[in-house]
Structure formats: structure tokens, C-alpha cells
Amino acid sequence: MTKVAMTLNGKKVTADVEDRTLLVHYIREAQGLTGTHVGCDTSQCGACVVHVNGRAVKSCTMLAAQASNAEVLTVEGLANGAELHPVQAAFREHHGLQCGFCTPGMIMTAVDMIQRHGGNLDEKTIRHELEGNICRCTGYHNIVKAIKAAADQMSALQTAAE
Amino acid sequence: MxxxxxxxxxxxxxxxxxxxxxxxxxxxxxxxxxxxxxxxxxxxxxxxxxLGGIDDLKGIAEDSGALRIGAGTTHYDVATSDVVKRLIPGLAHLAACIGDPAVRHMGTMGGSIANNDPAADYPSALVALGATVTTSTRELSAEEFFTGMFETALEEDEIVIAVSFPVPEKSAYSKYPNPASRYAMAGVFVAKTKDGSVRVAATGAGQDGVFRIAAMEQALAETWSADAVAGISVDAGDLLSDIHGTAEYRANLVTVMAKRAVAAAG
Known part of the structure; x- marks a missing residue:
């Protein structure tokens, strides 16, 4: 057992876990945040995507101990109180989900993608960037629309702020 | 686990x-x-x-005609590095083709080459560019380093520190990814060095991992064009055959990827 401490959605947390504990299990079981999902468990589907030190990673393919003392952001950390994050709002507006199982990973991947590309996101780039996230319901079309809309909105907000 | x-x-x-x-x-x-x-x-x-907490293993630097990349540098950092894109754009493109964004944020060059998966991308770049691998005890040429499928010259406790790539005149990588895993079904890296010699290395296809294609190297040294390699096939007898594709299919892919890589290098 090892004491693993990290900053999870802005809050300092700690838990004693086995060294073999995956980050996704630390988040779900030790910290009780079940928004991050386990889909394929083989690094393919992306339902478990979270951000570690600002970068999207698959939390089923990383030990909790590797994220020791890191800043970890999950889907629960995106909204500002009752106000949804622009990407969350865009997924609702554009119906970017059906069953919702892949949605937390899709949204965390989308936020990361928009952070890296800013407002320069076109449909082709979005589809390429979604290679590591699998959705079995939507055919991706509305997910791509939602990400494009959120990227445009966030980039316009940023321009207005400047 | x-x-x-x-x-x-x-x-x-x-x-x-x-x-x-x-x-x-x-x-x-x-x-x-x-x-x-x-x-x-x-x-x-x-x-x-x-090894993820060792700062000495991270970083990208131009070093007297070569590009030195620390073994702990992630695929994402290689793919987006201005220095890599300026000096060896083919290498930046290769790194951008590995796995998916989340995998590229974690995976490292040292980890990839030490594993020497026969379908990994980096081995082809190291061999085609004539890279030197610096380990915790010695320096090895890429061809000495990769010894077979999932096999390298590394001793059990030896650590890859960095890889040094001589900057070529031009180079490019073309890959046919497995549609599910994104590993290479066949990937070909072509490089023309500043002294005019040509090296061609294929990954994803060989039974013993990465290999050079001498006939293509000779043809390209005479004429640098996609047509020069269009009629050159590798022997399917040495290639992988599995549920994803037969050896004959991969042999065809190697020629197609070589043509595309030469065209991309310009």
C-alpha cells in the first residue's frame, strides 16, 4: 500500500491504495467520483480520459502512483457550479450523446483538443483528434458538431475578452 | 494486474x-x-x-548537425516541437501518427524503442536516419540496437538516455495504420542524407521487426522519385502474416508506403 496524494478537480486528496491501482480506479473507488468511466479497459475507447497536468490521458492506462502529486481534472471538475462548461453545454445543445457512456471521455478529449487548437478546429481535425474515443450510438456526427460549436464559442469569448 | x-x-x-x-x-x-x-x-x-520523474531524460535540442531527443520525451512533444518540425519534419509527422492524442501525451521515445514492437513507428525512423542511441552505459547505432521482434541490444538494467538523429537533406514517413489499433500494418521511412546517400527502413511488416530495403536505397540514390521504387517488391517470405493481413498484402503495402514516403519528402 502507498499513500497517493494529488490535486483532484482543484481539491487536495489522498488515499492509501495498492501500488497496482489504476488512476481510474483511484478516482472512482478511492475518491468516489464515478463520472470517469471504464469502457474497454484496453486503452482503445477513451471513456476514461481525464487530464493530468493539463494533458488528456487514458486513466485506465496509468497507475494512480504515476499521478502522485499531479493536478488531475475529471468531468466533474469542468462546470462552474450550476453553469455547465461550454463543451458540456454544446453536447447538450447539439445532442452529442445518446446512451452517454462515452460522454465524459468525449468531453475531456474535446476540452483538451480545444485547448491545443484554439479556434482553428475544422471538422477533419476534430474527427482525427477523436481517434482515441469510441462512441457506439451517435455515429459521431453530433459529437463533432458539438465540439466545433464549443470551439467557436470559446474562441469568440476569448477574443471578446481580449 | x-x-x-x-x-x-x-x-x-x-x-x-x-x-x-x-x-x-x-x-x-x-x-x-x-x-x-x-x-x-x-x-x-x-x-x-x-523513469517519468527524471528530468534529464526529457528534452529536444539541436546539437552540431544532429537532433538530440531525450528518451523520456513524449510523442506529443516530438510531434509539436518547432525544432523537430524544422530539422526533421518526417520525424514530427511520424510521432503525430502514433496511437491517439491521449497515448501520445504519455508514450515516450525511449519506451517505444526499448520495447521494439515490430509494428511500432519509431524503429523505422531511427534506422533510416542512421540514429545513435545513447544508453546509461554506451552508444549504439540504431541497427545494432534493434536485434529482433521485441528484442534489443539493451542489457536488463540498461536505460536509454537519448537518441541522436543526424539531420538529413530530406526525409518522410508513410504508414498504413491498422484501423483499430493504429499500429503500422506497414510503415516506411525514407531519408536522403546530406552526403547524398539514401536509407529506407520498413516497420510493421517484418518478422524480425524493422528492416532496410537495399534495392530501394540503390534505386533512390540514382533517381529520387516515387516511380523509382514502384517496381521494387520485398520478399513476402520474410514478412508477418496474421489476422490483419497476409505477408503478400504487407509486401504490397511496403511498396505503396515507400512510394508515398518518397513523394511526401519531395
Missing amino acids: YETNYHRASSVEEAGKLFTGSEDAKYLGGGQTLIPTMKQRLAAPVDLVD
């Missing part, structure tokens, strides 16, 4: 001591192969020595 003991090393020396002090240890790079392998219980090291 079986039980394991996790250790985070803060220096190469400390990592080596942790490793040799264990009865059965493995080094952990970005973990994008090793963690899934452990989850499938195909690997069960008693001790895991994480």
Missing part, C-alpha cells in the same frame, strides 16, 4: 540502483505498452521503476 511495487526514480543512477536491488524489476516509461501488458497479466514485475 498482479501485485507490484512502484518506485519513482529521480535520477538515472537511482533508477539503476532500484533496478539491480530487485529480484525482478522493469523500467516504466510512459506505460502505454507496459501497463496494458501487466493488466493482461502477460508481465508481472515484482518492482516497477518509473
